[in-house]
Every structure is written in C-alpha cells, then in structure tokens.
Amino acid sequence: MSKEKVTCTIALAGQPNVGKSTVFNMLTGLNQHVGNWPGKTVEQKTGLYMHDGQVIRLVDLPGTYSLTANSEEERIARDFLLRERPDVVVVIVNAAALERNLYLVAELLSMPVRVVVGVNMMDVAGQAGIHVETHVLQAALGVPVVPLVASRKQGVSELIDAALRLVKNPDDFAPNRPGIHAEHRPVLAEICSLLSGKIPLYPEDWTAIKLLEGDVEITEMVRGSAPEDWERIHALLKQHEDAYLDVAGGRYEWIGRMVRAAIIKPKPGAISLTDRLDKIATHPFWGLVLLLGIFGLVFWLTYTAAMPVVSWLDTKVISSIAESVRQVLAPAPAWLTSLLVDGLIGGAGTVLTFVPILVVFFAVLGLLEDVGYLARSAYVMDRFMHWMGLHGRSFLPLCIGFGCNVPAVMGARIVEERRARLLTILLAPLVPCSARIAVIAFLAPAFFGKNAALVTWGLVVGNLVLLLLVGMAINRGVFRGARSAFIMEMPLYHLPNARTIGLYVWYKTGAFIKKAGGIILLASAIVWLLAYLPGGEIEGSLLARFGRWLEPAGRWLGLGDWRLMVALLSSFVAKENTIATLGVLYGSEANLGLAEQVARTLTPAAALAFLVVQMTFIPCAATVAVIKQETASWKWTAFSVGLLLVISFGAAVIVYQLARVLGWGV
Amino acid sequence: MRLRSKCKNLEELGQSQPGQTPLSSLKPGERGVVVGPSGGRGLMCRMVSLGFTSGVEVTVVQNFGRGPMIVTVRDTQIALGRGEALKVLVEAL
Numbered sequence: 001m002s003k004e005k006v007t008c009t010i011a012l013a014g015q016p017n018v019g020k021s022t023v024f025n026m027l028t029g030l031n032q033h034v035g036n037w038p039g040k041t042v043e044q045k046t047g048l049y050m051h052d053g054q055v056i057r058l059v060d061l062p063g064t065y066s067l068t069a070n071s072e073e074e075r076i077a078r079d080f081l082l083r084e085r086p087d088v089v090v091v092i093v094n095a096a097a098l099e100r101n102l103y104l105v106a107e108l109l110s111m112p113v114r115v116v117v118g119v120n121m122m123d124v125a126g127q128a129g130i131h132v133e134t135h136v137l138q139a140a141l142g143v144p145v146v147p148l149v150a151s152r153k154q155g156v157s158e159l160i161d162a163a164l165r166l167v168k169n170p171d172d173f174a175p176n177r178p179g180i181h182a183e184h185r186p187v188l189a190e191i192c193s194l195l196s197g198k199i200p201l202y203p204e205d206w207t208a209i210k211l212l213e214g215d216v217e218i219t220e221m222v223r224g225s226a227p228e229d230w231e232r233i234h235a236l237l238k239q240h241e242d243a244y245l246d247v248a249g250g251r252y253e254w255i256g257r258m259v260r261a262a263i264i265k266p267k268p269g270a271i272s273l274t275d276r277l278d279k280i281a282t283h284p285f286w287g288l289v290l291l292l293g294i295f296g297l298v299f300w301l302t303y304t305a306a307m308p309v310v311s312w313l314d315t316k317v318i319s320s321i322a323e324s325v326r327q328v329l330a331p332a333p334a335w336l337t338s339l340l341v342d343g344l345i346g347g348a349g350t351v352l353t354f355v356p357i358l359v360v361f362f363a364v365l366g367l368l369e370d371v372g373y374l375a376r377s378a379y380v381m382d383r384f385m386h387w388m389g390l391h392g393r394s395f396l397p398l399c400i401g402f403g404c405n406v407p408a409v410m411g412a413r414i415v416e417e418r419r420a421r422l423l424t425i426l427l428a429p430l431v432p433c434s435a436r437i438a439v440i441a442f443l444a445p446a447f448f449g450k451n452a453a454l455v456t457w458g459l460v461v462g463n464l465v466l467l468l469l470v471g472m473a474i475n476r477g478v479f480r481g482a483r484s485a486f487i488m489e490m491p492l493y494h495l496p497n498a499r500t501i502g503l504y505v506w507y508k509t510g511a512f513i514k515k516a517g518g519i520i521l522l523a524s525a526i527v528w529l530l531a532y533l534p535g536g537e538i539e540g541s542l543l544a545r546f547g548r549w550l551e552p553a554g555r556w557l558g559l560g561d562w563r564l565m566v567a568l569l570s571s572f573v574a575k576e577n578t579i580a581t582l583g584v585l586y587g588s589e590a591n592l593g594l595a596e597q598v599a600r601t602l603t604p605a606a607a608l609a610f611l612v613v614q615m616t617f618i619p620c621a622a623t624v625a626v627i628k629q630e631t632a633s634w635k636w637t638a639f640s641v642g643l644l645l646v647i648s649f650g651a652a653v654i655v656y657q658l659a660r661v662l663g664w665g666v
Numbered sequence: 667m668r669l670r671s672k673c674k675n676l677e678e679l680g681q682s683q684p685g686q687t688p689l690s691s692l693k694p695g696e697r698g699v700v701v702g703p704s705g706g707r708g709l710m711c712r713m714v715s716l717g718f719t720s721g722v723e724v725t726v727v728q729n730f731g732r733g734p735m736i737v738t739v740r741d742t743q744i745a746l747g748r749g750e751a752l753k754v755l756v757e758a759l
C-alpha cells in the first residue's frame with residue numbers, strides 16, 4: 001500500500017481509556033508508522049487501512065479529555081484538526097462513562113470538522129447495567145453514532161462505513177452544536193466581530209469561546225494577530241473572567257439533554273466487579289502488598305524468562321558470529337578484524353541482549369495497562385512520591401529502571417506534566433539497573449568475602465536513599481518545591497486484548513532498537529578506536545592516556561590506578577563493560593580470577609569507593625541518548641550527566657574518606 | 667483533627683460558606699454536590715474536563731483521611747490528590 005494512493009484522512013480522537021488504540025490496531029495492524037509529532041516528545045501513530053479498494057490514512061490523535069491547551073497532547077490534537085483538516089474525525093467514546101466522554105464531542109462539534117461517534121465498550125457498560133440506545137443518541141446529536149465492541153471487532157467496519165459516507169457527502173453533516181449561556185452571548189458576539197478577518201487559520205466563534213475559557217495559547221495568538229483590538233478584547237475578557245466555568249457547565253447541560261433519552265443506568269448501590277477488586281488494589285496497605293507482589297513477579301519473570309535467552313544470545317549467537325567473522329577475515333589486517341569483532345559485533349551484542357528483557361517487560365506493562373491496573377499502582381504509590389514533589393505515575397518508570405534505565409527514561413512519557421516528567425527522567429539513572437548489579441555481584445565477593453551480600457544490599461539501599469535525597473533536592477532547588485496535581489481516571493477493569501498487547505510490545509521494542517541501537521553501536525566503535533589508537537595496544541592508547549591523566553582525581557577516592565579509571569570510563573558504552581575492560585587491562589594470571597587480581601591491588605576503602613562510583617556513575621550511552629530524545633534538550637541532558645558525575649565522585653570520595661577514618665584504608 | 671483544621675483555614679480565607687465543606691472531608695459512601703471549584707485556572711480546567719462542574723453530584727468511594735482519595739463523578743471513578751480534593755467545595759447531601 002503506497003502513500004500516493006491515499007484517498008482520505010480520518011483522525012481518531014477520544015479520551016483516555018476508551019479503547020481507541022484497540023480500534024486503531026484493529027484497522028491498521030502492522031501497517032503503522034510510530035514516530036513523534038514534529039518537534040514534540042508525544043508519540044504519533046499513523047496507519048493505512050484498505051476498505052473497498054480505497055486507501056485510508058488513519059491518524060491516531062493523543063488521548064485527551066478536552067481540547068483546551070492544558071497539555072502538550074491537547075495542543076497537538078487541536079492543532080492537527082485546525083491545520084491539517086482531516087476529512088472526518090472519528091471520536092471513540094466509552095459507553096460506561098458516556099456523559100463525561102461526550103465532553104470531547106461537544107468541543108469537537110464547535111470546531112470546523114465533521115464528526116462520527118463510535119460508542120465503544122458496549123459490553124463492559126452492559127455488565128455494569130448501563131445501556132446506550134445509539135440510534136436515539138444519533139437523532140439527538142445529528143451525527144452518525146455507531147455501537148462498538150472493539151475488543152471483539154464488532155462495529156468497527158460499520159464505523160468506517162459511516163465515516164466514508166460522510167467523506168462522500170460532506171453536506172449531509174448537520175450536527176446539533178452546543179451553545180453558550182444566554183448571559184455570555186453578547187460578549188461572544190462582540191469578540192467575534194473584533195476578531196473578524198484577523199485570524200485566517202482559526203474559526204472566529206471557536207476562537208472567541210477559547211478566549212472566554214482563558215486558553216493560554218489562543219490568548220497569545222490573538223494578542224499577536226490583533227494588537228490594535230487587543231486592549232478592547234482584554235477588557236471584555238476581564239469583565240467575564242468567570243465565564244470559563246459557564247462554558248464548561250453549558251457543555252455538560254447540553255450533554256445532559258443529548259443523552260437524556262438515550263441512556264439507561266443501573267439502580268444506585270449496585271456493586272461492580274471493579275468496586276470489589278479495588279477493595280484490595282487501592283487499599284493503602286493491601287494495595288501496597290499487591291503492588292510489591294506484582295513487581296516482584298515482574299523481576300522474577302524477567303530473570304527466569306528473559307535472562308536465559310540473554311545468555312544464550314551472548315554465548316551462542318554473538319560469539320559464534322564473532323568467531324566466523326574472525327575466520328573469514330583471517331587474511332585481512334588485524335585492525336579491521338578488531339574493529340568488526342571487538343567494536344561493532346560487541347556493540348550489536350549489547351543491543352541484542354537488551355531485547356529479551358525489554359520484550360518481557362513491555363509485555364507485562366502492556367498487560368497491566370490494558371487490564372486497568374496501572375492506574376491503581378500509581379494511586380497506591382502517590383503518597384510516597386509526594387516526598388519528591390512527584391505523584392503516583394512517576395513510580396512506574398522508576399520501577400522499570402531496575403531492569404534497564406533506557407525504557408525507564410522512555411516510560412517517563414506516562415507522566416503528563418512536563419516538570420514532573422523531567423524530574424522522573426533525571427532520577428531514572430539513579431535506579432541501579434541489572435547490568436550494574438551484575439558488575440557489583442561479580443566484584444563484591446572478591447573484595448569483601450563473606451560480607452559481600454551485606455555490602456551489595458547496602459549499596460542498593462544506599463543508592464535508593466540517594467535517589468530520594470536527590471529527588472527532594474532537585475524538587476526544592478531547581479523546581480522550587482512545585483507540586484503537580486494528581487487527578488487520574490481509574491478505568492473499569494476489563495479483559496486484556498492480546499492483539500493490543502502484542503502490537504504494543506512490537507512497536508515499543510522496535511523503537512528501542514531503532515533509537516538506542518545506533519547510539520550503542522556508534523559509541524562502541526568510538527571507544528574501540530580510542531582503545532586502539534595510536535599503536536594498537538590498549539596500554540599505550542588514547543584511552544589509557546586519558547585514564548592516566550585522571551589518576552590524580554582518582555587518588556581522592558583511593559583509585560590511583562589508571563586501569564580502574566579506564567574501566568569506569570568504558571562503562572559509558574554499557575555498564576557491564578567494566579568487567580570486560582578490567583579483564584583486558586589486568587590480563588590473565590594463572591590460578592587467580594580477575595576479581596581477585598583487582599582485589600589484591602585495592603584496600604577495602606578503595607574497593608568500596610570503586611563499587612560506589614561504578615554504581616552511580618554517568619548513565620550508559622543508550623540512556624544518555626534517550627534522555628536527549630525525551631527531554632529534547634541538550635541542556636537537561638548535560639545537566640543529568642553532570643549531576644551524576646558530581647554525585648558519583650562525591651559519594652565515592654565521602655565513602656572512601658569515611659572508610660579510611662574507620663581504619664579500612666590499609 | 668487535621669481535616670478540621672484545614673476546613674477552618676479555608677473558612678478563614680473566605681472561600682467557604684456555612685454548609686459547604688471540602689470534598690476531602692466526606693467519608694466513603696457520602697455524597698455531595700459541587701458548589702464551586704476554587705483552585706487555579708489550569709487545575710480547574712482539568713477538573714472541569716473530567717466532569718467536576720457546579721451542581722454535579724459526587725460520591726466518595728475511598729477516603730482514609732490522608733493520602734489520595736477516589737470519588738465517582740459522572741459515572742467515572744477519579745483519583746484525586748489530597749490537595750486537589752481540598753480545593754473542591756461541596757454541599758454534603
């Protein structure tokens with residue numbers, strides 16, 4: 001299906017938790033393009049769908065409750081509608097919460113777009129005793145209304161038929177549009193006349209309503225487009241400052257009239273399945289127990305299901321590829337073999353070994369989200385996240401960080417508010433990832449013998465305390481103690497849809513390989529080059545020279561040996577590289593393991609400092625790359641790296657000096 | 667005790683009339699009618715788009731006296747932070 005044959009564009013709109021992505025996935029399947037909206041960090045999904053020989057382009061708008069510029073998502077959705085003018089907007093609403101869902105429909109109907117409504121989750125609503133008469137709603141709204149059970153493919157094709165009928169006969173669209181309270185009509189008319197002819201891109205009556213609603217973006221736009229009339233408009237708005245509540249109230253009154261005859265509700269007092277499950281899932285104590293249990297299960301699944309695949313990939317696939325390349329390239333110059341085998345295949349191996357962990361992780365996350373549990377876990381953790389000025393949602397990406405920091409940073413997208421999202425991204429690298437824990441687990445027994453478990457436990461706990469302290473400090477110092485509002489819908493629980501979860505895993509993992517993969521490969525090649533040039537021996541290489549240059553700084557934390565500094569620096573490519581680099585630098589000595597060799601050169605205080613600095617050192621290249629991608633800012637990326645550099649060296653120096661005072665320095 | 671002192675603070679600010687109380691002071695199962703949200707504009711726009719408008723009936727589903735709470739408004743369960751629930755004034759039914 002090529003792009004040139006696209007006959008029309010349909011935008012898919014809807015509030016969160018209405019099954020919009022199920023509809024989108026059903027129609028487009030693997031014909032999706034997942035990227036970002038131009039210049040934004042909000043995900044953009046477009047797809048192609050064949051219907052009766054026509055190629056339809058579907059654009060999945062971000063899920064939003066309204067179209068006032070409260071969030072990036074809302075701005076994106078309405079800018080798309082106003083600038084790109086799709087042929088039809090299909091709005092998906094949830095039958096179980098019809099009135100609130102129609103709020104978005106009310107907003108859309110005052111815009112210059114043609115609308116078709118799909119009432120989804122008719123089955124879920126039916127179980128809750130709610131029945132929606134779609135033909136009655138259609139007569140009231142004056143727009144096509146189609147009943148749907150998207151998870152069972154019911155009604156989706158009728159929905160597209162209705163949309164295409166509207167594309168073919170655009171003049172048939174005669175909706176019942178929501179009005180505005182009588183007392184505000186004169187001011188609305190006056191603003192409209194003042195705006196007349198000055199804002200070519202925007203419809204005047206819609207703009208006037210947005211001005212009354214106090215929409216920041218539209219206010220700025222009008223101030224710039226009609227400077228000579230701004231004073232008059234501003235004065236009018238000042239007089240009607242409370243109008244925004246009336247505008248919203250008016251929309252709900254209109255909705256009340258629309259649904260009056262179309263909806264049958266259950267008797268009050270009926271206890272639903274969701275109520276019963278929530279007795280546990282949202283309980284301050286049992287909810288926490290359940291949450292810890294679920295995340296314990298996620299770790300267990302990751303280690304039992306993903307880790308064997310990871311080590312199989314590492315020992316069988318990657319090393320056999322490396323071996324055959326080595327054989328094929330036997331006649332080639334040594335540097336070429338080294339670049340391909342040590343640099344590129346090593347780097348690709350690192351990327352590949354991430355994949356099984358991410359697949360397991362995204363599958364569980366997708367399942368929890370689809371069922372409706374994720375909102376509950378955020379609710380339970382809300383109290384604790386408040387200490388850092390964050391709220392419940394930020395807990396989810398941070399928890400993911402134990403597996404790998406890369407999806408943790410990407411996962412911060414679920415935090416809507418920009419400031420809280422940024423703080424979550426800055427804190428994510430402070431969660432000890434599985435690669436870092438592996439390095440500690442390798443070195444600690446040689447360094448500390450019987451106390452290794454205690455030291456490892458202490459390092460992980462200390463790391464999390466550090467995260468809490470850094471979070472509180474950044475919140476107070478950089479964000480001036482601001483606290484974001486916690487308002488979140490708790491969707492009804494429902495059965496998961498395998499297709500939705502499968503496509504979620506497919507596109508999320510694909511995004512990781514595309515974004516982080518190239519970066520790790522490039523970083524691997526660069527580090528290889530630094531370790532190879534100029535003489536081909538690591539001892540005399542640029543990397544070693546840099547390590548020697550850092551020796552004086554290393555003495556502060558007892559690490560006066562350049563080899564340790566180089567091992568630390570190489571962890572920038574991937575955290576487990578520390579071990580590989582130590583292996584190269586210390587060489588092999590008979591009858592003595594690598595960790596023991598390193599241990600012999602270090603005092604206990606220096607060994608502890610090395611583990612501390614290794615644990616909290618700057619994030620790996622892939623994490624830095626996604627931090628750049630997600631913050632869309634070099635400044636914040638540099639801040640993150642600089643912050644962790646200061647924290648890791650600061651913590652290591654303090655630990656080393658304290659340990660020396662305690663007499664561990666010999 | 668803590669709740670009562672917070673209510674008192676609101677009254678001192680002149681934001682509350684007799685018979686009106688913050689949503690956060692209702693117990694599970696209790697109902698109230700929203701009389702007026704009183705927070706900043708950005709927060710209120712979000713609350714309004716989730717259904718919290720004057721005159722709407724709210725039922726408290728969960729409230730343990732501290733931490734966030736859950737309410738039902740317009741057939742939807744909404745989780746609200748304590749601070750947000752304190753800014754929604756209701757007339758208890």
